[in-house]
Amino acid sequence: MHSPADVLFDLYSPAIDADPFPHYARLREEAPAYWSERDKHWILTRYADVSEAAQDWETFSSTQGNLIDEIPGRAGATLGSTDPPRHDRLRALAQAAFLKRNVEYLLEPIEEVADRALDRILATHTFDFVTAYSSEITVAILLKMMGLPAQDPVEIRRKVVLAISTDKSVRGRNAEQIEAFRWLARFLDEEVSKRRKAPSDDLITRLAEAEIDGERLMDREIVMTSATFVMAGIESLSSFMTMLALNLHDHPDARRRIVADPGLMGQAIDESLRFNTSAQRFKRVAGRDKVLHGKTIRAGDTVILAYGAANRDPRKFPNPDVYDIDRKSVGHLGFGGGKHFCMGSQMARFVTDVSMRRFLARVPQFRLAATKLDWISSSNFRSPVALPFELV
Ligand code: HEM
Numbered sequence: 001m002h003s004p005a006d007v008l009f010d011l012y013s014p015a016i017d018a019d020p021f022p023h024y025a026r027l028r029e030e031a032p033a034y035w036s037e038r039d040k041h042w043i044l045t046r047y048a049d050v051s052e053a054a055q056d057w058e059t060f061s062s063t064q065g066n067l068i069d070e071i072p073g074r075a076g077a078t079l080g081s082t083d084p085p086r087h088d089r090l091r092a093l094a095q096a097a098f099l100k101r102n103v104e105y106l107l108e109p110i111e112e113v114a115d116r117a118l119d120r121i122l123a124t125h126t127f128d129f130v131t132a133y134s135s136e137i138t139v140a141i142l143l144k145m146m147g148l149p150a151q152d153p154v155e156i157r158r159k160v161v162l163a164i165s166t167d168k169s170v171r172g173r174n175a176e177q178i179e180a181f182r183w184l185a186r187f188l189d190e191e192v193s194k195r196r197k198a199p200s201d202d203l204i205t206r207l208a209e210a211e212i213d214g215e216r217l218m219d220r221e222i223v224m225t226s227a228t229f230v231m232a233g234i235e236s237l238s239s240f241m242t243m244l245a246l247n248l249h250d251h252p253d254a255r256r257r258i259v260a261d262p263g264l265m266g267q268a269i270d271e272s273l274r275f276n277t278s279a280q281r282f283k284r285v286a287g288r289d290k291v292l293h294g295k296t297i298r299a300g301d302t303v304i305l306a307y308g309a310a311n312r313d314p315r316k317f318p319n320p321d322v323y324d325i326d327r328k329s330v331g332h333l334g335f336g337g338g339k340h341f342c343m344g345s346q347m348a349r350f351v352t353d354v355s356m357r358r359f360l361a362r363v364p365q366f367r368l369a370a371t372k373l374d375w376i377s378s379s380n381f382r383s384p385v386a387l388p389f390e391l392v
Helices: 014-018 021-030 047-055 086-098 103-122 129-146 153-163 175-197 203-209 219-250 252-260 262-276 345-362
Strands: 033-036 041-044 126-128 281-286 290-292 295-297 302-306 366-368 388-391
Touching: 033 295, 041 047, 047 302, 086 203, 086 219, 103 129, 103 345, 126 129, 129 153, 129 203, 129 219, 129 345, 153 175, 153 219, 175 203, 175 219, 203 219, 219 252, 219 262, 219 345, 219 366, 252 262, 252 345, 262 345
Parallel strands: 041 302
Antiparallel strands: 033 041, 126 388, 281 302, 290 295, 366 388
């Protein structure tokens, strides 16, 4: 028997990357407000607590960044690392730029990249879903949307994955991971300068030109917000598509139903966001004391909101460990909640829906070609490094 005080959740254990769910379940039941003495952070895992904390930015502040091992220079300069009123201003300006064009303009480019990728896949027997499909599409679409010059998809994804990764051995970021983000910031900085001289029809230009009541974004804010778009648009999105493909592999009945009726893809997307979102955990810092489950979270304490754990809380979702595309997974926290609710959710749903329908239309059956998956090393995100499939 373990008392709550004995419960250990080691965020830096590779076991958490591979399968956090049994660990979350213990925390949810035995220590819903869990303090890690070693890492000096609280972890919240129950749906009601995580959802309320995501809404309550005055108690759970983002000003020190939402990445658990925060990237130097990011706090205070982008959406995920500010509170109102600064966040409201940034969000309104970024949203004005981001939502100016309806996502439907991406339909043709997605179909083109997907078809080319599928031609290559069908000419082989085994393929890595990440490099051959999900990442191939998200890199191409993100570069197009931002108006960035063509990049080698494997290399840019490698850099973005490094930028969001954690070195478990040092319980934080190592020099190579920090440098990967610096490279991205330098690259975007140069692109912002180019747009100042020669505006174009792309998101970076729209960010630079967005204006509300005579206010505009500063260059550092444009670079850091663009970096958020690049990291989320390349990595969170391809990771999520990869997790959805894995779910559809593991649940052949659901896959067969979607092949017969592609209109069910939207339900599968929501269920996968609930079941295993790529964005598992985000950081907040307590802005004032808060008593939760008999424990006092003190102002200044770091608090981790485990969205992935909340999404498996049986108090909210009956039989939470069952993948069921018919469940009404309304209210899941796969895109977060409150002021920081994912700004790219509509785009993410659209790109995933179009890409996965296309995939299943031409590859209705596939089999996992590995007995064990390797997982990226990250304190926030969860995704397989590669997903080898073979055609059936
Ligand atoms: C399926 C893929 C995605 C998932 C699972 C996801 C998930 C999330 C989550 C959970 C948050 C909240 C973070 C927090 O609470 O601190 C968030 C925020 C955000 N996401 Fe996404 N995201 C995805 C794709 C995208 C895409 C494609 C974009 C844009 C290109 C994007 C842009 C953003 C931005 C800008 C924020 C910050 C919003 C704010 O703080 O106001 N995301 N995302």
